[in-house]
Amino acid sequence: MADFGEILEAIGDFGVFQKLLLFALCFPNLILPFQLASLVFNHADTNxxxxxxxxLQVGPNLTRxxxxxxxxxxxxxxxxxxxxxxxxxxxxxxxxxxxxxxxxxxxxxxxxxxDTIYEATIVTDFDLVCENVNVFRGGQTVFFAGVLVGAILFGPFAESFGRKRATQIPMVLMLIFTVVSGLSPNIYIYLVSQFITGVALGGFRINSIILATEWIGVAQRSYAACLSQVLAALGQVMFLAVVYFIRNWRIDQFIMAGPLAFVVIYIWFLPESARWLLDRGRATDAKKLIQKAAAINKHPVPQALLEEVLKEKIVEKGGVKILFASRVLRKYFFTLTFAWGAINLAYYSLSLNVGKFGPDIFLNQLIFGLSEIPVHFLCMWSLEAVGRKPSLMVALILGGSLCLLTLAVPLSDAIVSGVLATCGRFLMNAAGSICNVYFQELFPTSVRQTATGLGSTASRAASMLSPVVNMLEMYHYSIPTVLISSLAIASGIMAFLLPETRHTELPNSTEEAEGKRKPKMTRVASSEDIKGTKL
Structure with a gap:
């Protein structure tokens, strides 16, 4: 029986249609870092x-x-x-x-x-100091809690209502509540709006990557996850420029809303995932989208092959039950989730120590943003040239080892330890992209989004623990480093349990995902193949 991968080969698995879709879904990642970076800049404390x-009523001429x-x-x-x-x-x-x-x-x-650095922050506007400081500290936690909830809600939502709706609704919510944040008259409305913004960000991130991936062929499948990370790094640098010249947090919120409004307009014209439509038994809708993609790519679609793929099949139901009922899928899920959690714990624990690398927060953020860009290009090359499994294992084990090596450096040598920790952080970032790709390639279409959402939820929970882990240094400075390094190395070793998925078609059923019916090794169609195709 033919599969969807053969359709992609025939109509072009990375043609104009896929490139436009990929750009449309990755472009918002230039803006999403604004939300994350604002937690550092817009929440900045003051003297x-x-x-x-x-x-002054009794001494009006007193100096300050x-x-x-x-x-x-x-x-x-x-x-x-x-x-x-x-x-x-x-x-x-x-x-x-x-x-x-x-x-x-x-x-x-x-x-x-x-304040000699910022014109206005939420600290100055809402007086989040002294007895109110706990409210200020809770602002970041509220945002990350929203991201976690978004991953929980929009994973199953995408399985039931489609990848398209699960990307559109979060962007609308993000636009509305980014503006509400900027207009907040008090801290409580601000916290509510930040929570909903976090929900939207968590929902969009996981669904946009999968929507792009399910339309792209095997040779370029990793582009969606890695390119989004490259644009996210560029977004950090762009937001840095905005904050450097406009140091008022309310104006920064409105600046963020501008490009979000542009995204909200065009995102309603994006196509649904044909894989998801076929999995839901909506063959007619899937056929229209396939023909549209073929027309844009200017590649004819073989009618016989199309009819074969569109044949009615049994729709897998059960949602999350499918994921945990299968011993193989359960093993894959817990192995990847443990790795993703270890990655986020290490990444955010290191990121929250950005101040240790120098006094200028703008320069530190610029270095961090620019230096992450080549990491993800390297990641894209590694995933296709070396494979998913060795790339993940090397990134986790080497990254954890570099972090552990910082303990061998004298405390007085901040430059060497900073370089080691930064390299470890970048490898963790690359490992996160690999995990994202792996989640999409190991699980069948019926639970792919649910598995990714649950895995993302666990990883977000781990990131929320990073401040707690860093607090353990009060007992001994080495404890946080030993903990995050050990978990990273252990998860890298456990990744040996995962299969290699490079250049294999996405599994459409639990049977394929379990390996009982090996997914077809797919090659990119050549121009001669396309020319020789008959309708």
Whole structure:
């Protein structure tokens, strides 16, 4: 029986149709990093202290330094206490100078933010300092929790309602709540909007890659995951330029909304996955899309082959039950999920320590963004030249080993340890792309999105643990490094249990995914093959 891969060979498995689709689905990845990077820049803390302008009523000619010296207590290191002030008194300036103020309290009249870097952040606008600092710290957690929920919700959603809807709805939500974030009158509306934005980001990421992958042939299948990561790295650099010149978080939110609106307009014209339509028994709709793709690629589709592929078949049902009922699929799922979780734990643990590599946050972010671009081009080459399995094993084991080597470097040598940790971080980033490709190639169409969504959920949960892991350094500086390195190396060894999927057709059924009916090795159709095809 013919399969969908043969149709792609005939109509062109990486023609104009696929390239346009790939670009349309990867373009938003230039914008998505704006949401993530805003957690670093728009949430930036400031050098703040209590508002003590009350003393200017009795001493209007006081200099700034004199005002602070008279009204603020000092910490042990000699700096002003950012969260305490001397209680205001009804004395003359002379009496205050002579006797001084002793009784302290929390900031009665709010705070003054001495920010020399940013014009406005959520910290300055909502006074997220001192007793409110926990609300500020929770903002990042709320966003990542939303990403996790998005992966949970839109995985099964895509299996039931299609890949197309599962990419369109998140983009609409992201546009709406990016604007709502910028208009937020208080921190609570901001947190709600950030949560929904996170849900949208998590849903779009996993579904857009699979929609592109299911239309692309075996030779270029890894492009969807890796190209999206390349554009994400470029997006980090673009957002850095925006924040560098416009240091007001509300304006930055509206700037983000502009390209999102463009995406929302064109995304409604994207095609559904023909594989998914066939899996759902919607052969007529799948036929129309195949013919449309063939027309755009200017390759004729053999009618006999098309009818063979479109023959009615049994639709696999059961959703997540299929995934866990199969011993083989269960093994693949837990092996990949463990690897993806270890990758995210290591990547974000290292990323959150960006400040250790130098005092200039803009320069650090620029280096991180630019240096990730060649990593994913290397990843694309490795996946096709070497294969999925060895690429994943090498990235995880070598990346974990490089991180572990930082413990052998003296603490005083920050440059060497920083280079080792950064190289380890880049390899973890590449390993994440490989896991994304592997998830699509190991599981059948009926549960491909569900498996990816659940795996992404587990990886997001691991990323949320990264701040906790970094806190373990209070017991010994080596504990976080040993933990993330050991998990990465262990997951790299476990990847030996996975099969190689390079240049194999995507499995359409559980039987194919289990290897009981080996997926067909597919080659890219040559021009002679196309010319010789008869209708």
């Amino acid at each position: 703040h202290h209590c508002n003590t302008d009350w003393i 330094e004199e005002q602070l010296n008279l009204t603020l207590p000092r910490l042990e290191d000699g700096s002003f206490d950012p969260c305490q002030m001397f209680v205001p008194v009804d004395w003359s300036l002379a009496a205050i100078r002579e006797y001084g103020l002793n009784e302290t309290s929390t900031c009665i009249h709010g705070w003054v933010h001495n």
